[in-house]
Amino acid sequence: MLPNPAQKYAAYAPLPLPDRQWPDKTLTRAPRWLSTDLRDGNQALAEPMDIPRKLRFWEQLLACGFKEIEVAFPSASETDFQFVRQLIEEQRIPDDVTIQVLTQARSDLIERTFAALDGAKNATVHLYNATAPLFRKLVFRQSKEEIVQLAVSATRQIRTLCEANPNTRWNYEYSPETFCFTEPEFALQICEAVADVWQPSAARPMIINLPATVEVNTPNVYADQIEYFCRHFTRRHDVCISVHPHNDRGCGVASAELALLAGADRVEGCLFGNGERTGNVCLVTLAMNLYSQGIAPELDFSDMKQVVELVEQCNQLPVHPRHPYAGKLAFTAFSGSHQDAIKKGFHAREQTDSPRWEMPYLPVDPEDIGCSYEAVIRVNSQSGKSGAAWMLEQNHGLVLPRALQQDFSRHVQAQTDREGNEMTLSALWQLFRDLYGPYPLAPRQLLDYRSESQPDGELQLSARVQTAEGIVTLQGTGNGLLSAAAAAIASRFKMTLAIEDYHEHTLGRCSESRSAAYIRCSFKQGVSRWGTGIDNDVSRASLQALLNALPDGDAGWK
Template sequence: MKDHVAVYDTTLRDGAQQEGISLSVADKLAALPILDELGVDYIEGGWPGAIPKDTVFFEKASAMSLRHARLVAFGATTKAGCPAREDAQLRGLVDSGARIITVVAKSDPRHVTRALRTDLDENLRMVRDTVDFLTSEGVEVMVDLEHFFDGLSFDPDYGLRVMCEAAHAGARTVIPCDTNGGNLPSQIFQVTQRARQTLDEAGCPDVILGIHTHNDTGCAVANTIAAVEAGARHIQGTVNGYGERTGNANLLTCAANLQLKLGYDVLPEDGLHSLDSVSHRISELVNIAPFAREPYVGQSAFAHKAGLHASAIRIDPDLYQHIDPSLVGNGMRMLVSEMAGKSSIELKAEELGIDLSGVPDAARRLASRVKEREAQGYTYDAADASFELLALEELGRLPRFVRVESWKVTSEEIAEVQGEPFTQSEATVKIHTDRRHIRTAEGNGPVHALDRALRHVMTRDYPVCANFELTDFKVRIIDEERAGTDATIRVLIEMSNGKRTWSTVGIGTDVIEASWEALFEAYWWGLLHSGAKPLLQE
């Protein structure tokens, strides 16, 4: 194992600058143990003293015990012309109780003269005075060197002077920042290498050099890795790459690459195993759907669709996977489609816990049926639940919970509701279990009304259905030879019971017909996995 690379998580501060993310104090407190479980070295909590919500957060967080991470407060250097000891925002940082403080300093002379409206020497004084004051208060200091890489392309020396000023004043870690995210790996490597050499020559070999990148060129992860290879031993980023504009470096991808590919000591083993879990729990907390194709932790990161892949995977999974997915807490998935062969079906059945042994030609017959149905418009790679129902039906093992007698939906426009035209939908569902049930429900659209009617009528005999919730609904026209209202429609539905989600597919000549099939199968699969006892009397 190579050197340790310290991991600095800034999800709660820099990540929260992403459009659509707004974290309450309670959200931040809930995120702390999740990030700590990952095994990061530092968690940046926000800017106490300047942002009231962050001041409250640090007060409450002080009572929490973290196993791995140390909590960091973020702020800025003292203002121009102001002694650090008299700067109110610096006093707010100290009063937060944080024992580590990161301050951002200008390292691009253009920002010094235009944004701070001061001269270059005064900026050096601000950095020196700030670090000296904070260290005298017993605080460990880190300095983010804002616009460092862009600044050196304008002035090849000034940013290095700012860095050395911070180091000589007592900063433990200095972090060059690609603030605008516009640099490429080769540029990051060269500048980081020069920065490390400059620190060593300045008599600061023990000062840790870090890296903070943004993803505006799509290179944030690559740039972080390039910096480590050039001598950085501290990386900053966010879970899932959250952040302003196109985001920060994805800390999960960086950590996995550095540890699994390059052999650096980054996260504890149990932390690495929790990568997938942490990604999804933080995603849930910030209320942003996980990106299925995210490296290492995405649902599709180790998903295989092609039949040729399946044949090889049956022999050795590593033939088509760059790592064992269990190393990061993920798992392999087989996707069933028209490309599926016997091997794909067998692997998918095994993944779903379906035993095909003892049924002659079961895999071949299922593969043939999948191809036929996908030719009609179904898609099973995005609807595992529908495939499982199809497989159990083919094997004669599918329990029948209900029999559908009929269903219908009507919509009408009510002349005016509060001065505006209003459309009301009504659905009626008739089913049989050990008796006949009829239920009518209204909704703000035909699918909503249908879902409400089906949920109510199913819940009478199967109370668990009350916990099922439609969480996603996708519609697509799939008949390329026909267009508009004359085309074949495919609907994909995602349903949840609060603990797990599942997806089903339906097709039809209209969106209501396709929605009914997908909706009914979603309830069917939910019942199948709830342990409910079928009551249907044929």
Template sequence: MPDNVLIFDTSLRDGEQSPGVAFNIQDKLEIARQLEKLGVDIIEAGFPATSPGDLAAVKAVANEIRGARIAGLARAVQRDVDLCAEAVKDAASPRIHVFLSTSDIHLMHQLAKDRDTVREMARTMVARAKGYVEDVEFSPMDATRSEWEYVYRMLEDVIEAGATTVNIPDTVGYTTPEEFSAFIHGVLENVKNIHKATISVHCHNDLGLAVANSLSAVRAGARQIETCINGIGERAGNASLEEVAMAISTRGDFFKLGTNIKTRELYRTSRLVSDLTGMPVQPNKAIVGANAFRHQSGIHQDGILKMRETYEIMDAHEIGWPSGSEIVLGKLSGRHGFKARLDDLGYELTDEEFERAFAAFKDLADKKPEIDDRDIESIVGEERRADDESFKLDLIQVSTGNNLVPTATVRLATPDGRTLVHTSTGTGPVDAAYQAINALVGIENELTEFSVKSVTEGIDAQGEVIVRISCDGRTYTGRGADTDIIVAAAKAVLQAINRALSVQRPEDASVRVNP
């Protein structure tokens, strides 16, 4: 067996199934570029059969990314396989990932088919996929709640039909490390042609065991782990890429394996995905959480000052955590200083993106004397995603007080260059701004979640607002930052609405049921 574990990232597919997450094509391309830079082996770019938009997004990723294999997901039905083949055909290394349920509960209540019929479906569609590409992956969905012997026989069928990777999904996060290890051993011992395929695992986190299960499978013989950045994904999420990669790296003495992940890109990748999904990283998140390398206990602080390794098993710099600016940025700082700090933080901006970010930096510098890394991350996160086809906030003016009716006037720039203005009242200044924006964009939606936090410390800190809106049965997330919290709220609402306007609904909702 190889001494390397392949890292398969499904942030662009399973990660997008997190409630409130909706990527457009540019979002997917931006994340895919960073995943390539991170050293991910396989990028699952999407599920082409879900919508024309996702088909186009997978095509775009396949056309551009050359340093990783590009996979698309397909149900074991002819239309899905054909569309997936169309989507990935221009990739340097294309993969079609076919899945089909194997548990009795799925066969009886979802597919309404018998076991023999389902085995034949799997074999036929893997063979069809093999006719398009050499690299075919198969997943027996809900494998950990299936009869193991039935899974073994299905794996033999699909390997015989041409599958080069067989993935064992813990679709509902049901298994435990010991049980999962035994399952992988069972696959190695009972699938007679398993030597022709790589064993992969795809673990969900419903019981908080996704990473532990994935690592136990690697110890048992699996050589591909399917992950998401920040552990995002359906329900409670997937195995976290950064945790899997650093566990294998930090405990090389135990696993005696490696990965191709460039760990210094982990922090940057985590922040990018958090920004584009609108899902904050919890402070106590392993590896990339704000508290991961902070020490408050006096005993711990004393030890760290004497020798870092007394209370840290990893070096924050190896994960890409910025060490803090040696250049004090403020309103007198110029382009060179700002560019140097962007380079230190790992950002690669086009000339147009840089000019927008620099303009926003100078605007912020007029409001607060010193700009730190968190401010810069916030600036870049907003400015580099400016979309010419989106509504843009041109002006907001609010009147409020304890004896006044909260009133907001909002002026938006439209995609075709027009300017729209509306004034509304509300229960508070944020509600008034929300009502004014809604009146201008003209789509029905409901604000379901609103949260605010400080990006940095101090009275002049930027405030960051995260909102979720419900529109046409789907949830969309928006994020905005500004030293004025009302402006930040308006930016966040407008970003969520722009996402709702840009995302096409799937043609077949049942397609979303997957590993």
């Protein structure tokens, strides 16, 4: 890279608009949407879609609720031409959906475009030509007057062909293709000239598309350009202003949102931002941003995973795992502090009947787009106590006491540091069982017990325990079941222990649900251990938890 890039690159000048209004506006409704996946997105693929792939994509766009779909550049490709014909001849286009096709300002290409659209019920013909000084000078070598005449002549031809085919409800779209770096006055001039020919009205609808063909400035400058155009275009109330932001600076979504604030009515883009170079604006992100602010986007992404899978198959391009809302890791937290905040947020949500979504780090409820909570928290070496605890709670119903969360977290971090991998749910569960033994695989298993109250208020316990070496009988007395069990163990094996912590809860809402018990015991030299027990009988669960808290390999068990 150059130490002084200004020697090679010049900044694009912003538009002077000191009384701009868009910064004080807020978005309150969804725009009109146009998917250009089948045209702009398709032409950006290393291997453009064949007709079967295009048909699958078409059906997905309909399922998502798109009412305007740019389906092809029929004069540029035989595949595109035949795809448009198939949609029309096989009556695949719903009555409330308008197909759109693109054409350059050449007479023969316009004729071919109308041949493709023969018999369509609702169709938009999209004409474009480049208008920026760079293109006028280097690409076309034409004057402003010649560029205007090109657009006007093509528009006149399109109007004539539309009037010759009255059975189709025609819509016309014109794009000064390089709008974002065209002089504002010239962009107005050429659009006014085109509109004078078309004469837009309710009976003759027109769209003016103002694309950020290549992002050359910050999104606020693009918004200024849109506002300036909307203020000064004489037929503003007779046309739909559309925007088509690309993503060269990584600002496609921001540019679209600010353009809507500045007066645009419609947004053109692709699912997950496919398109030339760095792509078009991502319509999924834009729609879900509205949704997260309580605005119905009028598009349906209730099964986001299915949408992602189909788009990946058709485009043969992966959706990034961190893509907003749609990536496999979009709602996943590995960080301990994030996991703790999310866990507390879900617990708080369980205590309220409010429909309001208020969740740390999760702008929308993953369930709304068909995602489960299983992937929200995943455990690696960066995770804290809450991550593992959340997974056990969500998948096994265990609500670990805070101190047990901390103890288990140390073991989890030691294992993930040692192996360097994310810890799966099955591995996490196996580690928990190995450490705290909540199930019959534990080395000491309670077979049966009897308890009986004594005249002095004490409780006498007799229990049989299966060990690797045989059956051991325990007998002891205490002021409760666990104190009697602790006394029995201490007496039988000359072991010093004290119960320091105890928790229990049911694993379900029904009376027949199982119970879980957690016990922390302290031993000589300040050593402490946790044990967990799960049983239909909470007393049995408590006794088993105590047995599971005892050190392994003690000679007294033999």
